[in-house]
Amino acid sequence: MSQDTPCIAVCIIDPKTKLCFGCGRTLPEIARWGRMPRDERLALMERLAARMHDAGLPAMTRTRG
Template identity: 75%
Template structure:
């Protein structure tokens, strides 16, 4: 996976917080991810662990990659 994406291929949204259980992004953030500048993506990625903690969510483990 790219160092400029928090995606771990666990794409499930928490209905309470509207955050992805895998990466912590919202649907609008996921939708515009490819349009963001690198600095904006990196800044958002830096905020995701605290966002998940503040929301009371534990980040899920990445899905195993298929051979």
């Protein structure tokens, strides 16, 4: 997977927060991801860990296969 994505292939949306358990993005953000300018994607990626923490969701990491 590209380094320009926070996706770790754990694509489950938390019903309470509406955030993906794997990456912390919302469904609209995931849907728009490929059309976002790179600088917007990178800025959002910088905020995801704090967003997950604030929502009380555990930070997950990409595993190497």
